[in-house]
Amino acid sequence: xxxxxxxxxxxxxxxxxxxxxxxxxxxxxxxxxxxxxxxxxxxxxxxxxxxxxxxxxxxxxxxxxxxxxxxxxxxxxxxxxxxxxxxxxxxxxxxxxxxxxxxxxxxxxxxxxxxxxxxxxxxxxxxxxxxxxxxxxxxxxxxxxxxx
Numbered sequence: 001x002x003x004x005x006x007x008x009x010x011x012x013x014x015x016x017x018x019x020x021x022x023x024x025x026x027x028x029x030x031x032x033x034x035x036x037x038x039x040x041x042x043x044x045x046x047x048x049x050x051x052x053x054x055x056x057x058x059x060x061x062x063x064x065x066x067x068x069x070x071x072x073x074x075x076x077x078x079x080x081x082x083x084x085x086x087x088x089x090x091x092x093x094x095x096x097x098x099x100x101x102x103x104x105x106x107x108x109x110x111x112x113x114x115x116x117x118x119x120x121x122x123x124x125x126x127x128x129x130x131x132x133x134x135x136x137x138x139x140x141x142x143x144x145x146x147x148x
Contacts, residue, residue, distance in 0.1 A: 018042030
């Protein structure tokens with residue numbers, strides 16, 4: 001089984017900065033109800049996007065942060081896997097890009113693109129794209145040889 005966790009350095013720094021700036025601003029400014037929601041947003045971003053764990057065995061599973069955000073893709077639905085490099089404007093987090101599909105990215109530009117039988121595509125950000133690609137391909141060929 002493949003399991004790898006990538007840290008989301010940029011999102012962690014941004015969320016910590018937001019909390020560190022918002023709490024004193026609320027205390028000093030005397031208007032905590034204006035700044036504390038910003039601090040809570042920073043904490044939520046931190047706990048949801050501090051890291052991304054990718055596991056591959058009978059499926060490809062993604063888990064962000066403490067596990068509130070999860071996604072799973074069945075190997076039997078995957079038709080191809082490609083190591084790719086995202087342009088910077090594809091961004092971080094979880095979002096849909098028109099004509100591409102869903103992007104799940106925590107840090108950096110490297111990713112693995114999964115193409116599915118229904119024509120949809122998904123990109124999973126990773127700091128070890130070749131290892132992830134190789135593991136998925138190994139599992140796909142095992143499924144193919146078992147079905148033959």
